[in-house]
Amino acid sequence: MINMTNQKSKLLEETFNSFFDISTNVSKDIELLDQIVADNVMGYGTAIDEKIVSLVDFKEMIKRQGVQSQGFDIDWKRTPILRRLSLDGNVAIRSDDITLVINTQGEIMKKLLRFSLILEFQNAAWKVIHWHSSKPEEVSTATDTFGIEEWREKTLLLEKMVADRTAELNKQKEELEHVLEDLRTTQNQLIQSEKMASLGELTAGIAHEIQNPLNFINNFSDVSRELIEEIEAQTAKKQEERDEELLSEILSDIKQNLEKINHHGKRADAIVKGMLQHSRTHSGKKEPTNINILADEYLRLAYHGLRAKDKSFNAALIVDFEENLPHANVIPQDIGRVFLNLFTNAFYATNQKQRENHAHKPIIWLITRHIGDTIEITVKDNGIGIPNNIKDKILQPFFTTKPTGEGTGLGLSLSYDIIVKGHGGNIAIDSVPGEFSAFTIRLLLDK
């Protein structure tokens, strides 16, 4: 440096720093500009036609920038390009490349600026007499010194894009929800058709089960009418010729018959009610239920249902009930459907085996046990068993080994849902292919 005292050099550095800090709004001390900027300062800004010809204008520009950059976290990085002093040491030129780093909500944006200053040493102070800043990037507005406005517009554009994308996503979400709703409806319809399919399986069994009590009702009422005719015949006789013993016997029979008529009427009633419950769309309420009675009822329905379709079929039904089984809190028609499904499968498996081997004697076991706080119900058959490679698939919806049209493939998956999701129980499967299959349901008793 020529003719530069250390103090003058230091002052130049301070002036330059102050000017830069104020110009970049890092310092808010605009009034300091009076001391370090010439009144007739002339400069070019980065915006289109941004031309400053006085200190007053310059201050205005700084203020405007201050407003524009408000709320932004801006960091300035200076890289010196040129440091030059006139021969007499009274004029200094400084050029810097500047990087603006704008941090907005974690998102970093960088802008490049070029900045040149000419300072003159007047009256023992350095004053900026000219400055020029430019952006290497395209300039699009007249007042956007740092490109913040442009950036803000880009941000707005970005925000609009985000909003558009969000709206699109929301629309897709709604569409998906709609699709999901459709799927739920379809699923419900499938569940209902599975119910109706199993009702179809039941129909023949129900017809048979109702026919028996109806026959008894007809027969016992018919017999009772004959008995009353006998009473009338007796009472028509003279007192001493009447067979009093026969009369009391007949009366006792009539009373008994009426009880039987009542019993079989109730039996038919229970079957019809069970059938109605079975076909109901909405599941019922949990109620204390005698699992022995429920399982036995469905075992008979399933058996007679199959017998009605295939008269050559016959199976030994071995029932082994825990006596005094505590009532379980279950939805009877749902658990009934599970039983029906397990029995139907068991009969099917033994029937298949009988087709392979005519000497095969189908046996179905129905076993209940009370173990600790659990009720165990096992449905076992000596049928074809479950091949190892499908053991993990049989609980999946739509999986069926039956020929097309014979099974919905929903029976076991619905049974699984009813036991596991509906009643918090579990189903264990045990099978040796060619030998047997056993399904064990465990239901927790309420404490």
Next chain:
Amino acid sequence: MKILVVDDEADVKSLFLQRFRKEIKNGEIDFDFALSGEEALNYLNDHYSEVVLILSDINMPGMSGIELLSKIRQAYSVPPPMVMMVTAYGDEENRSQAISNGANDFLTKPLDFALLKDKLKHLYF
């Protein structure tokens, strides 16, 4: 004449006893009852010679009526007892299956007792 009635419905007994009250009282017909094919075979072991007619339901859990029929035909040939089959499913398939297994007659439920009595009368005489 002793008749063995085989049916898994227990009330069949009460019904037959009332329907045949007079015949029983007059000593024309004597009934015994079995609730399953297995029970019927056990009964026949001890009472074979007494039984003239077996009236069996087809549709029973465990041993079916048809099975019982063929077992009776195998085990008891001299003199062969009369066997009438009874079923709720009165179709031709059931009937031909019963007849081919050696049934003497085939009746459908609900039982027509007047018809049954008529058939028995002709057996008797």
